Amino acid sequence: SQTIHQWPATLVQPVGSPLSLECTVEGTSNPNLYWYRQAAGRGLQLLFYSVGIGQISSEVPQNLSASRPQDRQFILSSKKLLLSDSGFYLCAAGGGYNSPLHFGNGTRLTVT
């Protein structure tokens, strides 16, 4: 079965600082990969998804970007964080036809 690793679990960053969150997947090859964000008390918002190395689809225009340098590695980045970037960031794998998503433990980001 696949395992999704995310780190760090919590992060506090000042406004204007850069961000890099990494997600790695074990137990599967060529997975569809996703970044979601959940603001406090809100639903999950899809940020990016990738169906292969170097293939990134952006769902919401914002100051975040994503990259997939390797088959099982997905990175979420920002050059300058905003207060509104605070939230719970979740990496997920799966999601093909009739295939559910499986999530990592998430990173709780607070921008101060």
Place this chain on the structure above:
Amino acid sequence: RKEVEQDPGPFNVPEGATVAFNCTYSNSASQSFFWYRQDCRKEPKLLMSVYSSGNEDGRFTAQLNRASQYISLLIRDSKLSDSATYLCVVNGEEYGNKLVFGAGTILRVKS
């Protein structure tokens, strides 16, 4: 209209009660349906897939109504540990490889 809509609740029920949640979706071409459970400050976890003929997993029953474009989740004999947010999730051709999540329904089971 939102792609996936759920009653946010909260549903406050006593232990042992039966509770049902509905979820409507807008894309008639959707083909994959799931219920997830999310505990406070944790990642969502798959509860069950929803099949066209309906399916049951212990105390949980999921049903799909394609004509009316909704799915439902029935929980029998509620336990305190069932307290969580339940997320309705839909995939479909229009969404490509994306799963669209509802905002969730909060369930609180009280003793």
